[in-house]
Amino acid sequence: MSEIQADTQDVREIRINPIVPSESVLVATARSMRPKKAEELAPRDTRKHVETCPFCRGNEHKTPPQIMAWPGAGDWDIRIVENLYPVLGDDRAQAGFNFGLQQTIDGYGRHEVIIDHHEHGIAVHEMSESHLAGLFGVYQTRMRQLFESDERLKYVLIFKNFGPAAGASIPHTHSQVIAMPVVPVNVDAEVKNSAAHYDKHHHCIFCALIDEALTFEATIYDRASGAVRRKINVGQYVVERGEKFIAIKPFASRYEWEVHIMPLAHQADFLDLRAEDLPDLARVLKRTMARLDAVIGGAQYNFFLHTVPHDGQQGAHAHSYHWHLEICPRTSIPTGFELGSGLFVNTINPEQAAERLRAIAL
Numbered sequence: 001m002s003e004i005q006a007d008t009q010d011v012r013e014i015r016i017n018p019i020v021p022s023e024s025v026l027v028a029t030a031r032s033m034r035p036k037k038a039e040e041l042a043p044r045d046t047r048k049h050v051e052t053c054p055f056c057r058g059n060e061h062k063t064p065p066q067i068m069a070w071p072g073a074g075d076w077d078i079r080i081v082e083n084l085y086p087v088l089g090d091d092r093a094q095a096g097f098n099f100g101l102q103q104t105i106d107g108y109g110r111h112e113v114i115i116d117h118h119e120h121g122i123a124v125h126e127m128s129e130s131h132l133a134g135l136f137g138v139y140q141t142r143m144r145q146l147f148e149s150d151e152r153l154k155y156v157l158i159f160k161n162f163g164p165a166a167g168a169s170i171p172h173t174h175s176q177v178i179a180m181p182v183v184p185v186n187v188d189a190e191v192k193n194s195a196a197h198y199d200k201h202h203h204c205i206f207c208a209l210i211d212e213a214l215t216f217e218a219t220i221y222d223r224a225s226g227a228v229r230r231k232i233n234v235g236q237y238v239v240e241r242g243e244k245f246i247a248i249k250p251f252a253s254r255y256e257w258e259v260h261i262m263p264l265a266h267q268a269d270f271l272d273l274r275a276e277d278l279p280d281l282a283r284v285l286k287r288t289m290a291r292l293d294a295v296i297g298g299a300q301y302n303f304f305l306h307t308v309p310h311d312g313q314q315g316a317h318a319h320s321y322h323w324h325l326e327i328c329p330r331t332s333i334p335t336g337f338e339l340g341s342g343l344f345v346n347t348i349n350p351e352q353a354a355e356r357l358r359a360i361a362l
C-alpha cells in the first residue's frame, strides 16, 4: 500500500505523543543508536492441559473463590476468581493520613484474575472469534458490576500480561482486573489532554488520529534542496481495519511493535460498547495478534484497556475521550537511559513496523 522512502529508513528523531505530549519517544533506527540489548524471550508454555495447574479445568477447588463463570451453564470457558495476592485489598478500617508531605490514600480496591480460556497455553490469536467476543463481554460485565458495587471506585483497569517477558507469573493464560479509588496517572493525562484538545478544536483527538491514519497523504520537501524529506501515505499507520474497529500503529510508538485498537465511531466509555459490536472487535484483535505473533515470532506482551474514568466527570469527558486497547509487545528491556530520562527509545521506524505487520498474509 505505502512506499517507504529510502531516506526515512534511518530515523533519529524525538516524536511527541500527540495525546500525552510529556510522553515522547526517541525513534532511532540506525544500528549504532541501538541502546537496548534484545531480551532473550523465555519460551512460553503451550500445553493444553496441565494436571497441577490451578487454572486448568478440573482443578477449580484449587483457586481462590470464584466470582463468575462464562457461559453460565455447562463447562466454563472463562472464570473470574479472587487474586491470591491482591495489590489492593478489601476495606480495612484504615483512614488515609496526611503528615506534611507524606500523603496516602487507602489501598482500597479489588484485584481479580480472569482465566481467559480453559486451554492452558492458548494464545489470543489462537482463540476463536466467538470466544474473544465472550471474553470482552465478560470484561464489560465485570467492569459494570464493580462500578455499581462501590461508588468510591473511580477506575477499573483490565489488563493482560502474556508470556514471561511481560511479567506473567502464572503460565495459564489470564487477565487481571484492578478496581481502584484513584485514576491511574497515565489515564488521567490522556483524559485531561484530550479534554484540552476538545476545548480548543471541538473534536476528539482520538477520532482525529483515526481520520489521519485513514486519509492523510502528504509529501514534505526539504526547504533548501527540494528533496523529498518524508512521504506520508494513505493508511500508513493502519494495521487492521474492521467494520467497527481499527488497529493503528501510533506515530510515537513507545514500543517497537505497539498497536492500539479503537472503535471507529466515537465512544468514550467501554461500558457503552454494544453486544453486536463485540464480534468485530474480536476479529480485529485476533487478526492483529496473529500479525504480531508472526512478525515477532511468538508475541509476549501486555495489553490494557483505557476507558473514561467513573470519577463523576465522565459526562464532561464523553465527547473528548475515546476508549482504546493498547497492545505493547515486549521485545527489549528498558535501559538506564530510558528509566532515567523518561524518554522511550524505539529502534524500529513505526511506519515500517506497520508495513511489516500489514504484509503478513492471514
Ligand SMILES: [Zn+2]
Residues within 6 Å of the ligand: 049, 050, 053, 054, 055, 056, 119, 120, 121, 172
Ligand atoms: Zn492451566
Ligand SMILES: [Zn+2]
Residues within 6 Å of the ligand: 204, 205, 206, 207, 208, 265, 266, 267, 320, 321, 322
Ligand atoms: Zn473519538
Ligand SMILES: [Zn+2]
Residues within 6 Å of the ligand: 190, 306, 324, 326
Ligand atoms: Zn491509552
